[in-house]
Amino acid sequence: MRAVLFALSKIFQVAVKTRRFLYNVRILRDTTLGVQVIAIGNLTVGGTGKTPIVEKFARELSDQGRTVAILSRGYRSKPPPLTKRLMDKLLFRHDRTPPRVVSDGKSLLLDSETAGDEPYMLATNLKDVVVLVDKDRVKSGRYAIEKFGCDTLLLDDGFQYWKLRGRRMDVVLVDCQQPFGNEFLLPRGTLREPPSHLARASTIFITKSDGNTAALRQRITQHNSNAGIIECVHHPLYFEDVFTGERYDLGLLKEKKIASLSGIAQPESFERSLVSLGGDLVYSKRFADHHRFSQQEVLIVINRGKKRQAQAIITTQKDAVRFPKIDRRDLPIYFMRVEIKILSGAKDFHDCVQKICFR
Numbered sequence: 001m002r003a004v005l006f007a008l009s010k011i012f013q014v015a016v017k018t019r020r021f022l023y024n025v026r027i028l029r030d031t032t033l034g035v036q037v038i039a040i041g042n043l044t045v046g047g048t049g050k051t052p053i054v055e056k057f058a059r060e061l062s063d064q065g066r067t068v069a070i071l072s073r074g075y076r077s078k079p080p081p082l083t084k085r086l087m088d089k090l091l092f093r094h095d096r097t098p099p100r101v102v103s104d105g106k107s108l109l110l111d112s113e114t115a116g117d118e119p120y121m122l123a124t125n126l127k128d129v130v131v132l133v134d135k136d137r138v139k140s141g142r143y144a145i146e147k148f149g150c151d152t153l154l155l156d157d158g159f160q161y162w163k164l165r166g167r168r169m170d171v172v173l174v175d176c177q178q179p180f181g182n183e184f185l186l187p188r189g190t191l192r193e194p195p196s197h198l199a200r201a202s203t204i205f206i207t208k209s210d211g212n213t214a215a216l217r218q219r220i221t222q223h224n225s226n227a228g229i230i231e232c233v234h235h236p237l238y239f240e241d242v243f244t245g246e247r248y249d250l251g252l253l254k255e256k257k258i259a260s261l262s263g264i265a266q267p268e269s270f271e272r273s274l275v276s277l278g279g280d281l282v283y284s285k286r287f288a289d290h291h292r293f294s295q296q297e298v299l300i301v302i303n304r305g306k307k308r309q310a311q312a313i314i315t316t317q318k319d320a321v322r323f324p325k326i327d328r329r330d331l332p333i334y335f336m337r338v339e340i341k342i343l344s345g346a347k348d349f350h351d352c353v354q355k356i357c358f359r
Contacts, residue, residue, distance in 0.1 A: 002188070009188035016185070016193055023162050031138045032166035033145060036152045038357060040171045041159025043197065044181050044190045046265030046289055048173040049207045049234050049340075051118050051318065054156050056340050057171075058122070058129045060353040061152055069144035070126075072156040074100065074116035074133035075290065099134035099143055103127075112321040117290055118156060120321050138164050152357075159200075160192055169356055172201040176209045176231075177269065179216055198223040203356050206231045208269060209343055230345030230352060236273060239334040242320045248334065253279035253314070259305035259331075260284040261298070261315045263291035263322070273336070274314055282308040295324045302331050 022028040038057060042048045054070060061068050102108070102115040103123035112120035115133055123131040130148045134140040137155060141164060144150040155161055159172055174180075181190035198204065201224055206213055209231040217229060239248045258279040260271050267286045275281055285301045287293070305313055313333045315323075320335035346352035 005188040006184065009185040012187070013185050013194065020162070020197070028162075030163050030165040033138070033141050033153070033164070034166065035141075035145060035150065036357065037141075037155065037164055037166050037168040038152070038171060039155040039158035039161065039164075039168060040173070041155070041157050041161075042173045042175075043159070043193050043195065044175070044178070045186065045192060046190075047178070048175045050157060050173055051121060052234060052338055052340050053171075053173065053205060053207075053232075054118075054154060055122055055125055056349050057353060057357075058126050058154055060349055061154075061357060062126070062128055064353070064358075066152040067130075067148065067150045068152045068154060069130040069132060069141070069148060069150040070119070070122055070154045070156055071099075071137045071140045071144070071158070072102075072116065072119040072122075072131065072133050073135050073137070074119055075157070078114045099132040099136075099140035102131040102133055103129065105130045105148060113292070117318055117321055121318055122156070124321070137161055169202040170200055171203045171205065171356065172198060172227075173205045173207050174198075174216070174220065175266075176206050176213060176216065178266070179219075195219070196223050198227070200224075201227045203228045203230065205229075207234070209233055211343070228345060228355065231343040232340050233343060234269075234273075234338045235341035236277065237337045237339055239314070239336055240317075240320075242315065242323055242333045242335055243329065250277055252312075252334070253277045256280065256311045257282045257309050259301060259308070259310040259313045261293075261301050261313055261319065261333075263287035263289060263293070263319050264316055265289045270316055270336075279314070282310050290322075292322045293319075293324060295326050298324065298326050298333075299328070302326075302329075305331055 040054050058068050058070055102110045102119045105128050108123050119131050119133050130144055130150060132140040132144055141153045159170055180195050185191045204220055204227050236250055239252050256279055258281055260274060262270055271281060271284055283305050313331050315335050317335045317337055342348055
């Protein structure tokens with residue numbers, strides 16, 4: 001099986017490099033919309049902590065007077081009905097179908113199932129930022145400019161989206177704990193592109209940094225000696241009740257038995273952070289990334305947590321947007337709100353955005 005997957009990964013690598021070459025020689029054409037474009041993404045599939053960084057960029061740019069739109073493809077969002085999709089294709093209406101508006105910068109307009117986890121979470125946390133969902137981000141970018149007067153476009157998970165260029169800055173996230181996975185491309189590994197493609201990056205964030213990054217920095221520099229390198233960690237802020245919205249400080253877990261529930265790419269980091277905050281993790285349940293929980297699954301976690309004398313269940317904010325309503329709450333369920341804390345490469349996130357977006 002490894003041999004088969006290795007062969008498929010080589011085919012995938014050829015396809016990626018061929019597609020990139022076609023864009024470089026202008027056989028495949030990109031589009032310029034006349035506004036600043038900031039693409040935030042990674043080389044690997046999931047788990048680098050991208051959403052909090054997109055949020056920080058959007059917040060800082062908005063605070064500095066930009067009219068910002070976040071453009072997402074809406075991974076795992078609920079697609080339109082099949083009949084509508086077929087009719088749009090048959091009648092060549094796809095280009096005229098407007099993107100889904102998760103937030104118009106004033107109101108939250110869609111739920112997490114229709115919008116997708118990350119767009120819904122971003123729209124919830126950013127009240128004055130436009131959030132749009134469409135696979136065609138040239139179309140959604142044009143819509144953001146014409147409909148909402150946006151002058152800055154943030155491409156969520158946009159490093160591999162080469163169709164939209166213009167005044168573009170590429171920000172790439174590299175996870176300190178698993179920078180390049182097992183070094184193989186999909187499907188043998190988790191890489192979407194070879195590490196050498198870091199050469200396209202304007203700025204590289206080393207996320208979940210432990211400070212011991214000399215070897216990783218050296219390898220990054222081999223591929224791109226011009227990009228600025230910024231180290232950061234995901235810093236816990238507070239806990240919030242999933243159902244009531246009541247907030248608690250980080251001392252909530254001190255000397256408490258807790259259970260964790262998550263459906264994210266790398267749950268180990270989340271679980272370690274709970275222990276570091278003083279929690280006694282007696283039970284953990286992991287689901288696949290983007291898993292949409294059923295009421296029965298949540299109740300099973302509650303029952304198993306109670307058997308182990310857990311006093312609370314902790315989840316992530318990304319998971320909390322996918323929680324169903326449940327009939328009974330024998331244990332309180334909280335999500336942990338996190339934000340990005342800069343360790344090196346910039347004084348703070350304000351300075352970071354100034355260097356990347358206003359130079």
